[in-house]
Amino acid sequence: MTTYKVAAVYTNEDYEPYATERDTAVAQLCQQHGATFHALKDQVIFAKNELLGKSGRPSKVFGSYRKAWLEALRDEQLRPYPSAELYNASNLTKLPNAPSRPTLTEMGFEEFRQFIPSAELPPEKLVRNYHLTRNTPGRVDSSTRRSVHLRFGTLSVRELMRQAQELNPKLLDELVWRDYFMMLLWHYPYTATESYEPRLRHVPYRNNEEEFRAWCEGRTGYPLVDAGMRELNETGYMPNRARIATAGFLVKHLLVDWRWGDKYFSDKLLDYDMSQNVGNWQWMAGTGVVAAPWFRVYSPQSQLKQYDPDLAYVKKWVPEYGTSAYPAPIVDHKFARERAIETFRTAYRAAVS
Ligand SMILES: Cc1cc2nc3c(=O)[nH]c(=O)nc-3n(C[C@H](O)[C@H](O)[C@H](O)COP(=O)(O)OP(=O)(O)OC[C@H]3O[C@@H](n4cnc5c(N)ncnc54)[C@H](O)[C@@H]3O)c2cc1C
Structure with missing residues (x-):
């Protein structure tokens, strides 16, 4: 600003709390130096204030948001720039x-060789x-494996x-979730570090460090959870179904604060995106703006049977599964389920009364 005569600064809008603060500071600096500042929409289809509910706040029901999103969509919004x-x-001076x-x-940055999926559109058949x-x-x-490219x-x-609009509404739905979580983080920046649901801000999590380490390293004795964590540690990626299993297990079975899991994922995921990570962790914990009911505790074994019936995923990441080298379950499912429900219920009731 002191070296060049700057007329205007253009940037793409970013909704993370740090980015919002940074851009506000840059905008002020521009103003002091007589330059204009323009933050433009690029990472989402509908910006933070374009699809609010009647109250002027974001809808807390994803179905209503999706309906509004689909109704507001015009062809030109999906045209590439x-x-x-x-x-x-x-064009450059x-x-x-x-x-x-x-x-x-x-x-x-240090060089680290890692598999990165293609940045082209995914194959039509997929x-x-x-x-x-x-x-x-x-x-x-x-799945498409394009999250890292959307992130960057x-x-x-x-x-x-x-492409999703033309070929698969389910994929479009998932991408609308992405817009939704971005909007939510902008409106509720404190949810990056605090539960949205006030009645679940004081859950007495156990936060057992040894158990947390076993989860991080994929040694819980629950193969779907372990496979997910080992894939994450080795590749920086984990499929959505395994993210659901690992996150649910940490918060409900081990009663570890969702923020510990959120932080661990943020250190490891190549596609880490604060809005998506926080939104999904709080969904799983039952504490978010939109959330699964807090009393829902998935059974890791039933999930395994349903989503990896031939153990293809488990065999790939947990080769010792089924041998004596594989650990026994870190906690009994039935016991952990009842403990989680009781703990959450007590915290919820105490906050209400
Ligand atoms: C606990 C947890 C943490 C997560 N953290 C992140 C994260 O940090 N960054 C991230 O991009 N996604 C995150 N997700 C969402 C989802 O798991 C990933 O986007 C997806 O697995 C990426 O793989 P893909 O590109 O093959 O997804 P696909 O299934 O091919 O979906 C296509 C795109 O749709 C969007 N999408 C899919 N599922 C979701 C979802 N549940 N929520 C929001 N958007 C979705 C993503 O942009 C994804 O790339 C998280 C999910 C959970 C349960």
């Missing part, structure tokens, strides 16, 4: 004495079958939405 054409040498762009190493395959973590083509903007959400 011509950014590749506009971003060319003749070279600043005299401009500092060179820092390299990734200079920014503190998208057509998505509703049939999405809950089978043992298949490599069970290396695939346009508009293009993926358009």
Whole structure:
């Protein structure tokens, strides 16, 4: 600002609390220097205030939000922006004495070889079958694997939405969830670190560190949970069905605060996105703006039978399953289920009275 005469600053809007604060500070700086500041919509189809309920607040029912989303959708909203054409040498002005762009190493990144799915649109066949395959973590083509690209903007959400709109409404639904959680985080930034549901802010979690470590390392003796955690540790990815199983198990079976799990996922997931992670963790814990009922405790064994009946997923990530090297269950399901319901119920009732 002091070196160049800046007329305007353009950026894409970002809803994370830190980003909101940062952009507010930059906007103020621009104002002080007579430059205009423009934060534009790019990462979502409908921005934070475009689809509010009658009360002027976000709807707390996903079905109502989805209905409004679908009704408001116009073809042009799913058209890709011509950014590749506009971003060319003749459109860019070279600043005299401009500092060179820092390299990734200079920014503190280290090289780490890891599988990254293609940034192209997923194959048509996969998208057509998505509703049939999405809950089978043992298949490599069970879901699109595009979350990391949506996270970093290396695939346009508009293009993926358009493909989903043409080929598979279930996939479109999942992408609408993404818009929804982004909007919720902007309106309720405190939910990044606090339960939305005030009656569940004082659940006496056990937070047993040894059990937490066993969960992190995939040593709980529940194979679907262990497979998910081991895949996460090794690849930085975990299929949605396994995220549900591992998150539910941590909060309900082990009674560990959902924030511990949220933090662990944030350290490990390549597609980590605060709005999606917090939204989903609070959903699983029963504490969110939208949430599964707090008394719902999934059985990890029933989930295994339902979603990995031939053990394809488990065999891939937990090769010692079925041998004496595999640990016994860290806690009995029936006992843990009753303990979780009782703990949550007591906390809930105490907060109400
Ligand atoms: C506890 C927990 C934590 C999660 N943390 C994250 C996270 O940090 N980042 C993240 O992108 N997703 C997160 N998810 C949502 C979901 O698991 C991933 O988006 C999905 O597994 C990514 O794989 P995919 O691209 O193959 O998804 P697909 O099934 O192919 O879905 C396509 C896209 O739809 C969106 N989507 C799918 N499922 C969901 C969902 N449940 N909520 C919101 N959007 C969804 C994602 O953008 C995804 O890339 C989390 C889910 C749970 C249960």
